[in-house]
Amino acid sequence: MPALSKNRIKYIRSLDLKKIRKEEKVFLAEGPKLVGDLLEYFPCSFLAATTSWLQGHPFVQADEIAEVNAEDLSRASLLKTPQQVLAIFRQSDYELDKSIIKDSLCLALDDIQDPGNLGTIIRLADWFGIEHIICSPNTVDVYNPKTIQATMGGIARVKVYYTPLPDLIKSLGDTPIYGTLLNGDNMYSQRLSRNGLIIMGNEGNGISKEVESLITRKLYIPNYPQSRETSESLNVAIATAVVCAEFRRQAAWK
């Protein structure tokens, strides 16, 4: 079994850097479940796996396949606990078609910074049938390895775009633009649509002033027992989930 070369290991590990990922137009994914999911959706340029994983996947397609031992895998891996297989996939370049926002429910993320939060949001969007997420240019890179791992495969089905949000929103006409704000209306008392954009803001600063001014449907997630005096808040991925669940409850179960 040929070992992975030092250069190869260095290259794999360098995919932790956005600059390198952007130049190479690739991203890294690790683990049998995730790699297995992504192989169906993204072209794979390189795959390294243990003998037993490869035996279980005789028809795997990749430009290059390396059979490696656990030691090599752990040297190349960015995970605390390396797992059987890692793969390098080519990034997808999606064109945003604005009519999808007029016709279906989409998410917009205004400067989300934490890669785990972005990955978790992609995973829950997948669960709630939200297929398009539009990010402000300063939102963390979707191809960050921590994001990819946290999507648990959701990245295969959810399309993520980067574009300035104010211009996008201004071009949407009367499509409803939702945002959660402390001075919003209790979302349980609102009729929520099956289309439009739900905007979620940065972890520390929330939604930016300019984007906030473009929100046409301000929502509030009530806490319990209800009091707006509270100093508590919700993590942005948690807030996104609770809001998306309510949109979908009203669409399907109300």
Added chain:
Amino acid sequence: MPALSKNRIKYIRSLDLKKIRKEEKVFLAEGPKLVGDLLEYFPCSFLAATTSWLQGHPFVQADEIAEVNAEDLSRASLLKTPQQVLAIFRQSDYELDKSIIKDSLCLALDDIQDPGNLGTIIRLADWFGIEHIICSPNTVDVYNPKTIQATMGGIARVKVYYTPLPDLIKSLGDTPIYGTLLNGDNMYSQRLSRNGLIIMGNEGNGISKEVESLITRKLYIPNYPQSRETSESLNVAIATAVVCAEFRRQAAWK
């Protein structure tokens, strides 16, 4: 300004280890918002802060206070981006009174492993007015620094207990015991109570067989568009949030 001694820095950093935290019956918290919140609720045995933080908090109470520079703080800190203040607090030892589960809504966590997930669950429990969380003995330690940071202060208001779940549940009589399971009933079609226990399971394996057999109200979080054939799943903190939100919606807004 006296520097922190090497031994002191070593001691602070050792609080990343459960063994040391348990022996010392303390935990570490960092950052102005979190430390500020916790100072109102937990006795503080040691606090290290920059001059400017201390000037803004002239009445801070701690057994020992050290004025430190940014360099010392960053040597002692477990965070990637150290912040102005860190503090060591004494752990609280709560006695579980079972009548609270009969009278109010509580969470039970069956072997949650990720410290960030536990912290996020404590934070959202705080938001939804759930004041008691009962963990199986193998659930990650609530005093793990990553958990404490993720609670964003929720640990001050939410009480966390560790006890074997099967014995606890068996002692609760006809108190409703909820769990989310793939073969459960759509939670939107169920009448949810204001008391009882909601059980959430391990990240990889879900709820253990023995605990599952004791669930009296099996719930299912519907995805959208609905199909149980899906391979997707929700992160455990996300699932907890969506379930708790629905319990509270029914209690307050239905």
